[in-house]
Amino acid sequence: MARREPVTFKGIRDGFLILLSEQGEFGEVLSQLRGKLRAAGDFFQGAGAIVDVGRRELSKEEMTQLVHTLQDEYGMVLRRVVANLPERNRPENGEGVTVLRQVSEGAAPAAEEDSAADRARREPGGRRPHRTEENTLFIHRTLRSGQRIEYDGSVVIIGDVNPGAEIIASGDILVMGTIRGLAHAGARGDSQAIVTALSLAPTQLRIATAIGRPPDGDGAARLRPEMARVQDGAMVIEAFPGWE
């Protein structure tokens, strides 16, 4: 759906959703945005913002300008920038929204990021580098419905992950119990990340941008340690090595 207004503000639960037109020069849209923010005085100071750029694909520079305008010039708390990507780039969950840049809410698949660590992982040989310097979060309880853990590093849960609970980690996820909810490992794009649990019966598993769910009608949890990883772009679940 084409947007006629170059810039539209919508109130959402914790701030504003800013819709930017997909048409025209981005510089023009940005200056329209600046104009609106300027006209409002300090009204937007400290308010949360989610920016939807529609189908426009932002360059790195344009992204930087956008973040700078909202955060530094007008003091908004930019939560994320999202896009309605065209069909070919859509993630499998069909929501059609991809988080391009997660500013203040932690991890999400970050299409734009290309850190030294990511580059190192793609180097020839394909061997996974040691991750000893990464942080690991230990949680000594069961995650119940509605509880969400987001962590930049790996997460170990001593307990279960119940349906309706979510773990999102940029590294690996290890659950000493049953996963019945959602686990997203490698949430910043590391497709080498793994999810392992004593029993895997998740609502959904995600590793980097791959999404897997159990086949319909497969309700029963198998009580054996399993490991999920991504192989050739697809999610593979196998018995934990040594427990076949």
Added chain:
Amino acid sequence: MGEVVVVTSGKGGVGKTTAVANLGVGLATLGKKKVALVDTDIGLRNLDVVMGLENRIVYDLVDVVEGTCRLRQALIKDKRYEGLYLMPAAQTRDKNAVTPEQMRKLCADLRSEFDYVLIDCPAGIEQGFRNAVAGAQRAIVVTTPEVSAVRDADRIIGLMEADELDDIKLIVNRMRMHMVKRGDMMDLEDIREILSVPVIGVVPEDEVIVVSTNRGEPAILEGKARASQAYQNITRRLMGEEVPLMPLEARNGMVGALRRLIGLDKA
């Protein structure tokens, strides 16, 4: 000093109000306790109807916290059972008419006069729930053997644990044993496995409950009805007695006996 017990569920329609009414009557009669029932479902009050006390309401919970009346004036003495009182919710206001702070004060006042204060919590996880749990030391979570009810129970158990309300027990309500046997309904073990809180009782689906709810007379004292017996047992467990689960609640046959023997199930 009495105890404040909140009865909650997350999901609506699982039997919170029925449980409060029956346990209230149970504690007052079987336990000879002084009991106050507090309806915190402001705007959608029901407990007064289930207790058959609707036509006696003059003041309500909102009047008390706003200082329109004294605590005593809003407490309706039950017409049948000695020691049982009801504080009704306001019907013409909403959940925001009360704050958790005011509820803590109210519960503290009631505790000093009653042995048990049972709080009937509204469905949901918003302000009404926050108010209901604010002054409680113990919680009873009511669920039914349905995936959605168990999911919501899990959610509110998580919220209460985060609030450091850790004494949480579970009632599994409206269990239909013939459906469980056919494998068409979640059984007790499935529910225990997900929620991992102690089960204080299992109440079978029973028409007696429907009839009694409509009549405004809690069913707990209805002789031989299985749901009534279940509520009597829960009452005694609530008072700290060790009462084994009824045969219909536990697993039957060889498997059950074996599980109890090796300690997987409670005897």
